[in-house]
Amino acid sequence: MTPLARLILAFALAPVWGAAAGTLPVDPPATPTVDAAATIRVIAPDVALARRLVEERRTVAGRPVDLPMLRRFYAQRGFRPLWLGDDGSVRDAGRKALAALQAAGLDGLAADDYHAGPIARRLDAHSLDAHSDETTPVELELLLTDGVIALATHRRAGRIAPRSVSVDFAVTPPAMDPVAIGNAVAAAADPAAALEALAPPQGDHAGLKAALAALRAADAAGGWPRVPAPRAAKLEPGMRDPAVRALRQRLAASGDMTGAASASDLYDATLRQGVERFQARHGLEVDGIVGTSTVATLNVPVTDRIAQVVANMERARWFPADLGERHVAVNVPDYRLQAVENGRVVQDMRVIVGTKLRRTPIFSSTITSVVLNPTWTVPVSLAREDYLPKLLKNPGYLAEKGFTVYSSWAAGAAPLDSRRINWKAVGTGIGRLKLRQDPGPENALGQMKFNIPNGFDVYLHDTPGREKFGQTVRAFSSGCVRVGDPKALAAFVLAGDPDWPAEKRQQYLDRRETKTVTVRRPVAVHLLYKTAWVDEAGLLQFRDDVYGRDSELLEAIARRGLSVPRITLARG
Template sequence: MGLALALLGLAGPALADPPAAGIPAPGPLARPTAEAQQRLAERLRRLEEDGLDPHAYGVPEDAQALADPAGYQAALQRAALLALTDLLHGRVTSLPNRPDIRRDTAALPMGPWLARLAAAPEPAAVIDRAALLPPGTAALKRALAAARARVAAGGWPAVPAGSDTLEPGAVDPVRVPALRARLAASDPLVPPTGDDTYDEALVAAMKRFQEAEALEPDGRVGRLSFAALNRPAEVAVRQLRAALDQRRAAGPAPTERHIEVNVAHQRLQVIERDRVLLEMAVIVGKSARATPMMRVRLTSVQFNPPWGVPERNAREDLLPRFRRDPRAMMEKGFRVFSYVEGQRVEIDPMTIDWQTVNPQRFPYIIRQDAGDTNALGRIKFVMPNTEAIYMHDTPDRHLFRRPDRAFSSGCIRLERPLELLDLVLEGAAGWNRGQVQRVLDSRQTTAVTAPRSLPVRLHYTTAVVEGNEVRLRPDIYGLDAAYVRAMDSTRARVAQR
């Protein structure tokens, strides 16, 4: 703290620490005018526009400038120091189970910034510069301002859900006018007035809303659509606050070819030197079985993989299906095993009384043979980790047409696995589409090591900036809400050298 105060002109020479290595000693300090100090205080009181809570920084009241000028200046500079630290390095240093958030604070050393703040005749400008440093910040701040304005205006108009689905063409004197008012508040193409008919124009607007919310864009307003329409406006504020802070001092992406999976947006990208080589839709874990965030490396590929069914999947997903029709499960390649006197033996599913099987003490091991109906499809991408998460093909191709694709038990299902395979096996001797097809046609389980392991990051970013626009997807796992709680509970830190 001594060096920081010295750079700000708040500590005398006898109290100041010597300059740290690599930090130039400050030159003659500028003396901000009273007006410049007032503008700095005003800027710090507007830290909410950056997603921060101004009350966390102890910004002094203007009245103190007259009653206690020295104390006012000291408090103001300390507030500026702490705010500058959070704007550059992020308010939240780390969170449990969020390895996808990694900061490179060494790339933004505080010393030069503190020197700028101390020497600037207009210190508020230094705060502005730091606030806009991360890419995409300007667009996120505009979106945050709009979201805060909506909250200040009382939020979104409510839409009564009722007991049934609102179908296109329906006449409803209560829900249709409410729906029209709600959509008009967020969609400039919707006229705010009309009759009680859920007409084509309103259905088209509802489809646009559903697509933006990662819902089935069919125009039918059911339980999930009503929930999205009535989501509190404060939710977007939280998401945008989290997005702003997560970008601060974000660690650099690998320069080598790597894979990024945005779980919240359910998209995969293969990137090399800032160029997107491949992009596709993916299916991620449902909220009850969330895909964990992680940083791993893709090391190998397995063709025609069998599926060793995890116990939770077996008792929660497969047991009801075995109870309904064990023969159909056999036809889909499912096999049942148990341990008898320490030896694993296969059991005919038709001989088991599935109705009496206790799901809390599931006694069997389930395995699905490789084949067209296998849950992993025909290709599995192996990336060793403690969570048993991998990327794979799937026979359920129709699910990729849905904007909401949180259906899996945690693993990543791929829309176009063969295209990813081309990039993963690039440079592997003898491997091309023809050889891949021969191996797939053989129906034999075959593994091949990738010629180079690829970094894979599974991350959770609900706010994506595309050009000047911000695209928000629902906080399906509540991770943004948890992040904002950490922001608001974290004590303000003192800037490090």
């Protein structure tokens, strides 16, 4: 920087720095007799940047920008332009960066949120003329930097803080340093490739990206044909119905049937295969019967499926790159738990999750201990909401279910005979009593509890209500996750611990003796919410948005002024 440029820079920044330091204001200098802005632009482009960043306007060319971030970024660079040459023309790196901004939609983002259109228009108008009256090099520079850093951050860490969407999204996205990101992208031989490398590394991101492109192509072609309700209550193989023709066309459009669609109205074996494939991909009962649920799922618009994929790509950005060499993943909308070791699924079981009113939260933790024959202490909220109504009808309910009632929550509180308590008089004061269920066949936690430290007091556990695992929709719990095969999960969690082989664990279970077993190598556990993903076979899977979290997320992003697709059908 020339001495004159340093003088101009100091002169330009002095009022801001002085105000920040609490000094008294000074008289402004005499009005120069030359065009100061033009002089700064010609002599020192870095000073032009500094002068623009001193201004309090949080828009550039009418576009909102992250002004504090841009100030930090350029201050560290000595206010040297990043994308522009000395003559004000855009370097090749800037043009590649623009191409990356224009392609943001491929990742479920929106190019317009990163100034791609205004940059392209200004670039075309700007050409090599550094002194165009229609635009300025500084505007182009700042828009490019703001767009690149925002895209990089959003691509890896998401567009919105999880907790701002819901208090039960207890996920911490990867920390991102905007200044370091901007410098790294600019220094890369190919800025577009550097931005692409920031995409979430989870296995199905590339698959979802390809699926998003295919769904958008289907939307551009007119979407999927609707399937009318059959004349009978259910459409089964061997039946003839006018709805069959539309069903064939619909399944062919989504790739669930191959070959030319027949004009026949007979529900034949080939069509049944397509229906069962569709049902399996959407978490429906795979029976080949086209009933109300299957017809409703067939008629979800392709635009809604696009929005679902975008929402799931967004949530994936919140989680760590490495889920753990040995980890447990619970996908709430799929009602399924998988234990993974070295990238391979070694346990796969059904689970029961929270109801719509008591949603299972989303977070990462570790399984730190396994409790054999656990006791269960009823939370105050459940005692009031669930147990008090039962006791008003049947005062002997707690005794029948193996509960001990204590006079208070204090250590050493006296046990009470629950059958002699006037529960109507106790009323909502039931919270002052401690209700603890002893180990046994009626215990709500079953024979095993898997402790996972978190702020929601939820955990994984067994259950005596095994019959509910046979249902397709399994949202019945108060927020905890009930596992379908607790013994298999314990074998995975305690694998390699010579002190706790399966035989010893079974002995404790048989004796109904409570024992807490510390997990020597804590196993990572992730409670996920995936309503769309690409499985190991490359098939795009969808699940019902049981809690309405997809709409919740997309609406929260839209409230920030960012572009998202909308879900038109109310589900969840």
